[in-house]
Structure formats: structure tokens, C-alpha cells
Amino acid sequence: MNGKHIRRLGFEKKAxxxxxxxxxxxxxxxxxxxxxxxxxxxVQADPAAYLAGGVYAELAAHLHDLGLGKRAAEQVQASAxxxxxxxxxxxxxxxxxxxxxxxxxxxxxxxxxxxxxALMPDAHVGYGLPIGGVLAAENAVIPYGVGVDxxxxxxxxxxxxxxxxxxxxxxxxLLMKHTRFGAGVAFEKRExxxxxxxxxxxxxxxxxxxxxxxxxxxxxxxSGSGNxxxxxxxxxxxxxxxxxxxxxxxxxxxxxxxxxxxxxxxGHFTALAQKxxxxxxxxxxxxxxxxxxxxxxxAYWQAMNLAGRYALANHEQIHAxxxxxxxxRAAAQVSNSHNLAWxxxxxxxxxIVHRKGATPAAAGQLGLIPxxxxxPGFVVRGTGNSAALDSASHGAGRQLGRKAAANTLARRDVQxxxxxxxxxxxxGGIDExxxxxxxxxxxxxxxADLVDVLAEFRPRVVRMDTGSEDI
DNA sequence: ATGTCC
Numbered sequence: 358m359n360g361k362h363i364r365r366l367g368f369e370k371k372a373x374x375x376x377x378x379x380x381x382x383x384x385x386x387x388x389x390x391x392x393x394x395x396x397x398x399x400v401q402a403d404p405a406a407y408l409a410g411g412v413y414a415e416l417a418a419h420l421h422d423l424g425l426g427k428r429a430a431e432q433v434q435a436s437a438x439x440x441x442x443x444x445x446x447x448x449x450x451x452x453x454x455x456x457x458x459x460x461x462x463x464x465x466x467x468x469x470x471x472x473x474x475a476l477m478p479d480a481h482v483g484y485g486l487p488i489g490g491v492l493a494a495e496n497a498v499i500p501y502g503v504g505v506d507x508x509x510x511x512x513x514x515x516x517x518x519x520x521x522x523x524x525x526x527x528x529x530x531l532l533m534k535h536t537r538f539g540a541g542v543a544f545e546k547r548e549x550x551x552x553x554x555x556x557x558x559x560x561x562x563x564x565x566x567x568x569x570x571x572x573x574x575x576x577x578x579x580s581g582s583g584n585x586x587x588x589x590x591x592x593x594x595x596x597x598x599x600x601x602x603x604x605x606x607x608x609x610x611x612x613x614x615x616x617x618x619x620x621x622x623x624g625h626f627t628a629l630a631q632k633x634x635x636x637x638x639x640x641x642x643x644x645x646x647x648x649x650x651x652x653x654x655x656a657y658w659q660a661m662n663l664a665g666r667y668a669l670a671n672h673e674q675i676h677a678x679x680x681x682x683x684x685x686r687a688a689a690q691v692s693n694s695h696n697l698a699w700x701x702x703x704x705x706x707x708x709i710v711h712r713k714g715a716t717p718a719a720a721g722q723l724g725l726i727p728x729x730x731x732x733p734g735f736v737v738r739g740t741g742n743s744a745a746l747d748s749a750s751h752g753a754g755r756q757l758g759r760k761a762a763a764n765t766l767a768r769r770d771v772q773x774x775x776x777x778x779x780x781x782x783x784x785g786g787i788d789e790x791x792x793x794x795x796x797x798x799x800x801x802x803x804x805a806d807l808v809d810v811l812a813e814f815r816p817r818v819v820r821m822d823t824g825s826e827d828i
Numbered sequence: 829a830t831g832t833c834c
Binding site: 504505506507509539540541542564565568569581582583584585614615616617619620621623624625628696 | 829830831833834
């Protein structure tokens with residue numbers, strides 16, 4: 358009797374020495390080898406029957422545990438199975454939304470962890486959850502339900518002086534000197550500013566965060582690429598609001614996120630989530646989630662919230678640098694995150710509400726909904742619509758994808774659009790052309806029951822990343 | 829969205 362006989366029966370790893378020891382005991386007791394092999398096969402077939410005692414008990418216990426482990430793993434994967442039909446959800450501005458975004462939201466509403474959802478009128482196709490998608494999940498957070506740019510957000514500063522007090526040339530010079538745009542861009546060493554968010558104790562809690570801290574420190578106060586911008590313009594208040602009298606004011610509006618730091622956090626935890634559910638339906642692979650009560654889920658929650666605070670710190674520095682250069686203190690400031698997840702009570706239960714390109718719009722909550730580089734943006738106040746999970750759109754939303762915009766739009770079309778509205782543009786790729794976006798007036802009109810408009814902001818001097826194709 | 833890897 359030797360290991361070869363045992364291995365041939367399919368015993369491996371820890372079961373192999375256990376089976377061999379039992380077999381040798383039987384052999385010493387005078388049992389013939391073919392009979393022992395029959396007994397081993399019987400233990401293999403039904404380990405539970407041999408648990409009570411005897412020479413095969415230890416082997417049986419081990420095989421029994423293996424079986425339980427396998428069944429548990431199967432149960433875990435079964436718990437990831439999608440529902441056959443999506444939970445019902447409301448859509449605002451259905452006539453403005455491409456079918457692909459609806460299909461993505463349908464898949465999200467079939468997730469076993471989904472409890473409620475809504476689609477905003479700026480919705481368009483994204484990775485996993487569509488942009489403009491709102492999804493409430495139970496005890497789970499979906500990295501791609503938040504998005505790659507964790508904490509992407511808006512900030513508005515209103516200055517107590519007329520819009521005409523800053524010339525186009527002055528505005529352009531200020532933006533060129535005090536903002537930084539582009540992927541990978543950081544502030545020059547001697548220009549860097551400190552911020553309390555860089556001293557947040559959370560940075561020391563995870564190896565990933567410790568590793569990303571230097572990048573965060575060098576990129577703080579920068580604006581990134583894509584649809585991010587910083588712009589001076591005119592804010593029109595038709596009635597007293599924000600602690601200000603009605604009138605026209607000089608204002609600064611910025612759109613920025615958590616830069617390389619947030620992108621790497623998103624990538625790290627998306628990979629962990631996808632690894633966790635190898636059997637997940639292909640259609641939902643990018644919606645892989647982390648249980649909030651798991652170690653990975655807790656780590657993501659901490660990193661995500663740190664990235665959210667960091668993104669707002671970026672805006673604070675953008676506004677502080679430009680405000681200081683202007684020599685004025687802002688009379689009012691509004692900001693909001695539109696790529697983040699929040700704990701929120703929904704129909705009496707505490708759920709995780711993901712907003713991926715959606716503005717929080719609880720009753721009385723202030724928010725900012727920008728149009729495009731040459732179209733107005735709006736200061737809004739939420740109405741607290743529960744069917745929308747207290748949300749609104751985060752902008753106009755794309756009607757052309759980046760490639761489609763580059764293929765169908767011409768520079769002169771964009772220049773004419775900018776000239777017609779008196780907008781000066783620094784940088785800005787063709788894929789960010791106003792014509793690539795839905796009409797903001799339509800998008801605002803479709804969500805009259807989600808937000809009240811308090812003020813209109815018209816951009817005058819806009820800075821964006823150069824992009825691949827300069828206008 | 830990000831400088832293609834944590």
C-alpha cells in the first residue's frame with residue numbers, strides 16, 4: 358500500500374496523507390489492498406457516514422469540510438445571480454435619453470443588492486451604471502456605481518462686484534496663472550499649498566492610501582482633463598438668494614474631481630469587486646459590488662469618502678488662489694459632489710445611494726447644474742423628490758460620445774457657437790463642443806419637480822484642458 | 829476620468 362494507489366483514487370493535498378495513514382492501519386490489521394481501496398471510495402462518496410468514529414473518521418471529517426466549503430462557495434456565487442426582471446424605477450426626460458443608458462439602468466436594477474433607482478434627464482451610457490443613474494443598494498457599494506472620478510464635483514463663488522468689473526483679458530490671465538489642467542498635471546513644487554485634507558488620519562489607515570498620498574499632495578488644487586473646467590462668468594439672481602440681493606455678479610464656477618488619486622482608488626477596488634464575483638452575469642460585470650460589512654467594502658468606503666473630501670479641497674484651492682489674486686472675498690459659495698455614494702434612508706431602510714453623475718437634491722439642498730462651455734449653468738435648490746431618491750441631473754449630459762463628436766463636429770461650428778454667446782475659450786477639445794451636449798434648457802425643464810432654479814450663470818472666460826484636438 | 833500597475 359502506497360501513495361500511488363491513493364492518489365489514483367483522486368485524493369490530493371491534505372486528504373492524501375490522511376487517506377494513506379488510514380489505509381496503512383487497515384493493512385496492518387490484515388485487510389487486503391483491493392478491499393481497502395473499496396473502503397476509501399466509500400468514504401469519498403459519503404464522508405458524513407464515517408464521521409462518528411473509526412479509522413476513517415479524520416479523513417471523513419476533512420472531506421466533509423471540503424464539501425461544505427464548496428457548497429458555501431456555490432451559495433455565494435448563487436447570491437450574485439441577477440433577477441430576471443429589473444425593479445421598477447422612474448425616468449426623467451425619457452425623450453432625451455438614448456436606449457443604451459436605459460439598458461444599463463435595467464441591468465443595474467436586476468442586481469440582487471438593488472432596492473431602488475432613478476434615471477436623470479442628462480443620462481447617457483457610461484461604464485457600469487449609466488451617467489445620470491441613481492441606485493440604492495442594501496449593504497453593498499459598487500465602485501463603478503460611483504465612477505472613476507470619485508467625488509467629481511462643482512463649486513461656485515459669487516463675488517460682491519459687478520460682472521463687468523473683470524475684463525476678458527484679466528480673467529484669461531488669472532486662469533492661466535492660477536489653474537492647472539491636464540492628465541498627470543501637478544502644481545510646481547514652490548507653488549504647492551497645504552490643506553487640512555492632506556493631514557486626514559485616513560491616509561495612514563491603508564497601504565493604498567499611504568502610497569497615493571504624495572500624488573494627492575502634488576496634484577491638489579488642479580483641474581484635470583476631459584469635461585473639467587474653471588470659468589469666470591455672470592451670475593444673475595432674479596430674486597434675493599444665497600444671502601445676496603437680486604442682481605448680476607461676477608462669479609467663478611469650477612468642475613473638478615479627485616484626479617489621479619481617486620482614479621487609482623477606483624481602479625483598485627473595481628478589480629477587488631470583480632474578483633469577488635467571478636460568476637457574475639457578463640452584463641453586470643462592471644457593476645460588481647463590495648459588501649459594505651466586508652473588509653474590502655469598509656476600505657472602499659473610507660477611501661471613497663477621503664477622495665470626496667479631497668475633490669472638494671481641490672475646488673477650495675482653485676477658488677482660494679483666484680479669489681486671492683482678485684483681491685476679493687466671495688460673498689457666497691455653493692458646492693456639491695455628483696459622483697459619490699451616501700448612506701440614506703429610503704422607504705424606511707438605510708441604503709447606500711450611488712449617484713453617478715447626479716446632483717444630491719434633498720429638500721432645501723443647494724446644487725449646481727452646469728450646461729456646456731458656452732451655455733448657462735444653474736444654481737438649484739432640491740425639492741426632495743423621493744422617487745428620484747432626492748436627486749437631479751449633474752449637467753446637460755452628452756448627446757454625442759467623444760468619438761462621435763470628433764467625427765461629426767468642425768472647429769468652425771464651435772467657434773461660431775462661442776462667438777455667438779460672447780464666450781472666450783482657453784483650451785477645450787472638440788469632444789467638449791457645446792453641440793456634443795444636450796440642450797441644458799431641455800434638461801432643466803424635464804426636472805422641474807426635482808429642483809427649483811435660483812440663479813443662472815453665464816460663462817464668459819472658460820479654461821479647459823487642451824484635449825487631443827484643440828479648437 | 830486617468831498618464832496605461834499597486
